[in-house]
Structures are given as C-alpha cells and as structure tokens.
Amino acid sequence: MLQLFQKGGPVMWPLLTASLIATTLVIERIIFMTRARFRENPALRRKIFFLVESGDIEQAKAVAEKSQDPVVRMMLDGLRNKEHLQTALMTSASAELKKYSRGITVLDTIITLAPLLGLLGTVTGMIGAFGMLGGQELGAPSAITGGIAEALIATAFGLGIAITSLIPFNWLNASVDELRHQMEQSGSALEVLISKLEKEYYETSANVR
Numbered sequence: 013m014l015q016l017f018q019k020g021g022p023v024m025w026p027l028l029t030a031s032l033i034a035t036t037l038v039i040e041r042i043i044f045m046t047r048a049r050f051r052e053n054p055a056l057r058r059k060i061f062f063l064v065e066s067g068d069i070e071q072a073k074a075v076a077e078k079s080q081d082p083v084v085r086m087m088l089d090g091l092r093n094k095e096h097l098q099t100a101l102m103t104s105a106s107a108e109l110k111k112y113s114r115g116i117t118v119l120d121t122i123i124t125l126a127p128l129l130g131l132l133g134t135v136t137g138m139i140g141a142f143g144m145l146g147g148q149e150l151g152a153p154s155a156i157t158g159g160i161a162e163a164l165i166a167t168a169f170g171l172g173i174a175i176t177s178l179i180p181f182n183w184l185n186a187s188v189d190e191l192r193h194q195m196e197q198s199g200s201a202l203e204v205l206i207s208k209l210e211k212e213y214y215e216t217s218a219n220v221r
Contacts, residue, residue: 130170137163
C-alpha cells in the first residue's frame with residue numbers, strides 16, 4: 013500500500029488529507045445521528061399535542077422542557093412564543109436542522125474534489141511518462157506504460173474516496189430530510205391546534221359579553 017501511495021505522485025497527499033477528513037467526518041456524524049435517534053420521542057410529541065388540544069399549554073411546556081427531542085424542542089419554542097408562532101417554529105427548526113446538516117457540505121465537496129484530484133494526478137503522471145519520448149527511454153516502451161499505470165493510481169484512489177463517501181453522504185441527507193418532514197408536520201399540527209384554541213377563546217369571550 014505504501015508503494016502504491018508513493019507511485020501515485022504528489023497529488024496523493026491532498027487525496028490522503030481528503031480521505032482522513034471524510035473518514036473523521038463520517039464517524040462523527042454516525043455517532044451524532046445514533047445519539048439523536050435515541051433522543052427522539054414520538055410518544056412525548058403525541059402527549060404534547062393532547063395537552064395543547066386540551067388547553068393545558070403550561071403543562072405542555074413543562075413536559076416539553078424535559079426532552080432532548082429536536083421536534084419537541086421546536087414545539088416548545090413555538091409554545092413559548094405563541095404570538096409569533098410561525099416565526100418561532102421556523103427559527104427553531106432551522107437551528108435544529110443546522111446541527112444535523114453540519115459537515116454535509118464538506119463531505120459533498122470531498123466527493124466532488126477527490127476524483128478531480130485523482131484525474132489531475134493521472135494527467136501530470138502521463139505528462140511525465142510521455143516526457144520520456146525522444147529520450148533514452150524511447151527504446152523501452154515498458155517504462156512509459158509503467159509510468160501511465162502508476163499515474164492511474166491517483167485516479168483510482170480519488171474514485172475510491174468519492175464512492176465510499178457517497179453512501180454516508182446520501183444517508184445523512186436522507187436523515188436531515190426526514191427530520192425536516194417531521195418538523196413540518198408537527199409544526200403545522202401545532203399551528204392548527206393553537207389557532208383552534210384561540211378561536212374557541214374568542215368565541216367564548218364573545219358569548220360572555
């Protein structure tokens with residue numbers, strides 16, 4: 013492996029750096045997502061909806077404060093700022109999604125950059141190999157073909173980085189999209205319940221008058 017790395021040329025060093033960054037990032041994201049899965053609590057979300065529908069907003073907030081579920085935290089921010097409910101929900105959801113999306117842009121850049129670096133290594137390697145033409149290597153074509161084979165190592169390495177990074181990249185994007193969907197559903201449901209409570213309150217007040 014060390015010999016292949018050395019034969020790949022100078023471009024192997026930035027490829028190695030990209031590989032290490034991608035590996036570290038994927039491991040960190042897997043740990044984060046695994047912990048986040050354990051924090052999700054659909055039963056608590058339903059309980060909060062029930063409390064809000066019953067008009068017990070304070071109890072709903074008290075229950076939500078104990079949770080680390082990102083959807084519940086979004087709902088809590090909405091309940092704390094009922095006067096600006098939609099803005100509060102959007103701001104909180106954006107903050108939570110940002111935590112989940114951290115590092116995805118970097119991984120996307122590596123997936124795009126690694127094959128290009130590999131191609132650059134191949135091009136520079138082939139330039140060096142064909143540079144032998146006209147010199148004393150003219151009578152030794154095996155040296156030229158060997159140089160081309162070595163140049164292709166960089167491309168293979170770059171493609172390998174991109175391919176192995178693509179699977180976790182898509183998984184991370186899918187996880188973020190799923191959380192966004194859950195937040196949109198829960199936020200819309202909370203808006204409907206709050207709107208219903210306010211309508212009932214105004215109707216009751218009007219009847220009392």
